Structure formats: C-alpha cells, structure tokens
Amino acid sequence: MKRVYMSTYISGFHSVIEQILKQKIGDVQIINNMDGAIIYKSNINIQNLHLPFFNNSFLVIGYDSCNPKLDFNKSIQNFIFNNKFSLDNATDYINFKKDKTFKILGIDKNQPSSLDYKLVENIEKKIHQSCRLSVAFRKHDLDFLFVRRTEGIILFLLKITYSRTTEKFLNQGELRPELAYILSWLGDIQNPDVVMDPFCGHGAIPKAIVKNFHYNMLFASDLDKSMIDKLKLEYKNNKKNFYIKQRDATDLSYFENNFIDKIITDPPWNIFNSKDNINYKIFYEKVLKEFYRILKPNGTCIVLMGNVKDFEYALHKVKFMLKERFNILVNGKKANVYKLIKT
C-alpha cells in the first residue's frame, strides 16, 4: 500500500536529499521537494528503515494547497472543511496501543503556533475513537501536527521519528549526525577507500562513517588532546580499522603523498573567535596544500566551511577542481559545503 510521508532535512541539500532517498528506498515517488522538507510516496514502511540523513519524518494523513497569508486557524478550518484527510491513513499505519496518549500541535511557517481548540476538538475525538488513543494533558507519546508552509501547502501529519539525537546529547561544536552523514555520503565512501577527518573534534564525521559506510581505513585527528583522548576511549580496542591521533592538520607529513582516497572534514571557521591571531587565509592554504599532497589523483575532499571568504581565497591558490558547492544552514548560520577533486 502506497503511503505518503514528509521528512525534514538540512536546508540547502535539496538535490542531494532526492539522490540519497532514491538510492536508499528505490521504490519512491517524489511529490514535492521544498527547501528543507520533502513529500514522497512509497510502498515501504519507512518506520523500519534507517534514514540518518533526515531530521524528522512524518506520515502524511492528508494535505492540501492553502493561502499562507490567511490566518493559520482559518487555513486549518478550510482544510478540514474540504475533507482532504482521512484518519484511516493513521489507524492502519501504527499498531496503536490503548494506553498511548497524543497531542495535536500547530506549526505555521516553521514556528510553533497555537490552535483554536474548537477546531481540533472534533479531530481529537475522532483520533480517540478510531486510533484508541487518549488526549494527553501534560506528557504525550504521539504528535499529530497541522503544519502550514510558506510554499502554500497545509498538512496533517503524524510524527514517526521519536529517537532523534537532541542537542543536549551533543558536545559543544559537535556536528549533528544528519549533517555528518550527508557530508560523508557526498564523499561517496566505498571499500577499499582510505578516509580521513583531520579536524575531527568530538568525532561526529568519523562516527557517522564507522556507523554507515564501508571503508578500508579511517583516520581521525585533531590538535586538541582532550577531544582525542575522549574519542580514543570511546573506540578503545575497536576492530574497525579506525585510527585516532592528536595531530596538527597543517603538517600531515606522517602521510605519504597520494595515500588518502577521501577527506571529509569540518575545519575551524574563526567566526566566533576572531582573537586567536591566526591568519585564516594562510591557515586554510597550508591545510589545502597538505590535503592536495596526501590525496590520491582523483581523490575527493568534502569541506564544511562557514568562513567562506578566507577559505575561497585559499582555494584559488591550490589546484583542486571545485566539483560542487552547496549553501546550507548550520544551526541558523550560513555555511558552504565544498566537494573538491584532486585533478
């Protein structure tokens, strides 16, 4: 049975997400790909799949076009009146347990928005009857959502991802696992690749690689000893050909020329700490020259960078071919992702 889903993703990866989704699911028909959210149809129950490139995924109970300039609750009223959704989509999807609770929430143009209780009261009753769930007063198990987007679409959704890593489980500065996955995917990592992250920090990128990709050897290094010690402890006695060392990325002389297939990395951006007296134009140039030297011919380098001006200045001084560039948002801040090839 074909079901419709909506998944949210990092804004700016519009085309990449379609490619990954088609590769992962195969049986998928894309209905609408908006910046940061994709609506698609599939016979496969995505609840059973590992889709680490998405932020959150939802079952679409119904959707319709709308006028995003109207009052939000008025749009919901029209949506309900036009009868564009059926709760049967939800009842046959999840094996609801009697003791589960739910709440109906509103999101208008990416912001939580209050709902007119009278409008949703009837829907609550129907969910209670048809799905055998109880309305929650405080903590709830399941989220049903009315979502209206600036693109002029309104949806009634059931959230199906609840185990997403929340910010409180991440270290300061650590990349979200979804971003680390997409960066690694862009590197097209395959066995027998030798892969490296020379600015690994807390290790989000190598962790994503160990978990999701096949490779021959993986090297992770950083200048900060405390981060390296922590990562070493986490992967003590690992049998994953994963080597962790404290190193300076401006001097990678412990690697021979043409040794590495893929570099996937997130160097310092110097946006938050402009007092460190480092000339970042020179720093990036040194680093890129080392990357170029240790990469094999046609080797790939994926770089996440917020300091676009200094990085692009340095990039002009090295012979990398710029294959692709994506403008994305990382925690609300603009950044670029570069795919560079050693020509």
Ligand SMILES: C[S@@+](CC[C@H](N)C(=O)[O-])C[C@H]1O[C@@H](n2cnc3c(N)ncnc32)[C@H](O)[C@@H]1O
């Ligand atoms: C943007 S952070 C990387 C964060 C990482 N992706 C994570 O998920 O935790 C940049 C890292 O570069 C490291 N760094 C700064 N200068 C360095 C250098 N010369 N060589 C190696 N690492 C360096 C910092 O210690 C920091 O951990």
